[in-house]
Amino acid sequence: MPRKDPKKYLIRQSNTLSFSRHNLNALEKRIVYLLISRIKPDDINFQEYSFTVRELLAGIEIGSDNHSYLRDTTESLLSKVYQIPTEDGGLLQISPISSAEYDKNNTTVSFSFDPKMRPHYLELKQNYTQFQLNIVIGLKSVYSQKLYEMAKSIANKGDPSVRHSLAEWRYLLFIEPEEYKLYADMKRYVFQTAQRELDEKTDIHLEFKEEKAGKRVNWLWMEVHKIDSEETRQAWTKQTKFNQLPKKVREGLLLNSGATGKHSLGDVSANAAARQKAIAEAEGMGLFDKKFDQPGQDDDPAEE
DNA sequence: TAAAGGGAACCCGGAAAAGG
DNA sequence: CCTTTTCCGGGTTCCCTTTA
Incomplete structure (x- = not known):
């Protein structure tokens, strides 16, 4: 549905990145989404990506126009890390952006990326994930963001499902050992919350299947279903609400x-x-x- | 700038269920 | 049955927004 809505920018990133562990909070992630949406499919190299402070604040949909708040957020963003598996089996630890520079009037911010991020954002030919900025920008939960990215990266596979142990899910979603010690809490605050939010706002429905060892849930399957019409959305939404x-x-x-x-x-x-x-x-x-x-x-x- | 309001995240503990 | 795990309401904390 081609429409010239400026919010319909697309985001493209490698599948590897979609499944990478990171500790960005939802707001920081929104900034990254905005940045990535500025990359054009045929770009060969990263540019400087400039935003007015005003449009950035509007873009990440926070009510305040507090400039120091934005500075705090970009500062914090620079201290965050993606843990990206490399092709030779190693691990790349890298910051989502390499700099954020404010002009002297504090009206614009320019961002830059580390060149090592190239294979994850530029010249993507295969094994990449694509989704709309306007869909993800409204997600509130970091787990919705992360699960949505994972879901989109496998949505077109013949078998769009993935199975991980709870320990692996905790690793991927950056859930610390002291968080959600009870599986039941992790279920309702992580998976069910994301399930509801994605039903409501995105083109993906998630189904989860538990697998037990004895009476303990040890593995979780995530199945991805596309939502391609309002009818489908309604049906999944009702089912989810009923099951919850x-x-x-x-x-x-x-x-x-x-x-x-x-x-x-x-x-x-x-x-x-x-x-x-x-x-x-x-x-x-x-x-x-x-x-x-x-x-x-x-x-x-x-x-x- | 501070206080109040509101909502999500998180934890706790008793009840219920599941597995053996 | 007994033990382990889950379910789930409700309380607390924390963070952000709104209002004064």
């Missing part, structure tokens, strides 16, 4: 709708008809309206 209702509520609705066998209640594939009925029921009861406000400022892309 408290178990008691969910199972009650399922039984009411004619699902059989307590055993199969947790099985998404079983009782498909009853499931649809239960979802409609839950929606009718207003159980889905709890919250999730859209940051719905600027015009909605209104896909197709």
